Amino acid sequence: MTARPAVAVASLDKAYAARGGRIQALRDVSFDVGHGEFVSVVGPSGCGKSTILKILAGIVRKSGGAIAVDGEPLAGPSDKIGIVFQSPVLLPWRTVYENVVLPVEVRRQPLAPARERALGLIRLVGLEGFETRYPAELSGGMQQRVAICRALVTDPAILLMDEPFGALDAMTREHMNLELQRIWMESRKTVFLITHSIQEAVFLSDRVIVMTSRPGRIDEIVPIDLPRPRSFDLLTDARFGAYARHIRAKFGSQAMFA
Numbered sequence: 001m002t003a004r005p006a007v008a009v010a011s012l013d014k015a016y017a018a019r020g021g022r023i024q025a026l027r028d029v030s031f032d033v034g035h036g037e038f039v040s041v042v043g044p045s046g047c048g049k050s051t052i053l054k055i056l057a058g059i060v061r062k063s064g065g066a067i068a069v070d071g072e073p074l075a076g077p078s079d080k081i082g083i084v085f086q087s088p089v090l091l092p093w094r095t096v097y098e099n100v101v102l103p104v105e106v107r108r109q110p111l112a113p114a115r116e117r118a119l120g121l122i123r124l125v126g127l128e129g130f131e132t133r134y135p136a137e138l139s140g141g142m143q144q145r146v147a148i149c150r151a152l153v154t155d156p157a158i159l160l161m162d163e164p165f166g167a168l169d170a171m172t173r174e175h176m177n178l179e180l181q182r183i184w185m186e187s188r189k190t191v192f193l194i195t196h197s198i199q200e201a202v203f204l205s206d207r208v209i210v211m212t213s214r215p216g217r218i219d220e221i222v223p224i225d226l227p228r229p230r231s232f233d234l235l236t237d238a239r240f241g242a243y244a245r246h247i248r249a250k251f252g253s254q255a256m257f258a
């Protein structure tokens with residue numbers, strides 16, 4: 001018997017009702033994410049990447065197909081899943097620390113043990129000293145780092161991330177890539193990462209899902225067979241370059257960037 005995957009998506013379809021007709025965002029999308037696996041998704045802007053994540057988050061309804069988390073059909077938001085959205089959506093009237101512990105409060109879990117974890121995460125992402133600041137006092141990249149802490153504070157088994165590093169400068173982004181790899185290797189979480197960066201996807205992933213333009217379908221799922229832990233020396237490795245070129249070639253002249 002094969003183990004149940006952490007996330008199983010089968011024949012997923014999504015059409016949005018929009019002015020002037022329906023928008024077919026996803027068509028017949030099927031993939032699994034294994035327990036402890038790191039899977040990324042790349043694809044042109046508007047191909048339905050965020051739509052997949054919002055459906056997995058239980059906040060957008062699918063039009064067809066089936067989704068199971070740990071073998072159970074997904075029905076709304078799951079406690080097993082932590083999410084970082086494409087924009088950080090912090091509560092402006094709460095401080096950094098109060099935003100990070102929000103999921104603990106929502107789940108009515110005890111705050112005392114979460115406090116240590118929250119402060120550790122804030123330190124990890126380089127926001128020590130900003131615990132009592134408000135979102136409006138932070139840059140976009142800093143706000144996104146708060147959102148990453150918030151997704152991790154309840155220690156979810158599955159982490160869904162939509163362009164979490166898009167607003168960061170290149171240096172911070174590289175640092176966060178290494179940190180994410182470390183967190184993932186230490187905690188053996190299941191990670192599902194959406195990114196515009198082919199490099200980031202190849203660097204971090206066990207497998208990269210490549211999508212077509214709208215309606216989004218899966219073009220190819222590319223296993224990345226490179227040793228771990230990976231360091232930035234890998235960026236100049238011929239095998240790394242071959243994976244990145246292979247994926248890049250899928251897009252031809254299609255724009256990857258919004």
Ligand SMILES: Nc1ncnc2c1ncn2[C@@H]1O[C@H](COP(=O)(O)OP(=O)(O)OP(=O)(O)O)[C@@H](O)[C@H]1O
Nearest residue numbers: 016017018023025044045046047048049050051258
């Ligand atoms: N609430 C909505 N109502 C109608 N159409 C929508 C809605 N949300 C998304 N869409 C459409 O569905 C398609 C997929 O959108 P989605 O945000 O999933 O793309 P994406 O791959 O995440 O793009 P990007 O890389 O730019 O973030 C787009 O054509 C978009 O216009």
Ligand SMILES: [Mg+2]
Nearest residue numbers: 049050051086
């Ligand atoms: Mg998106």
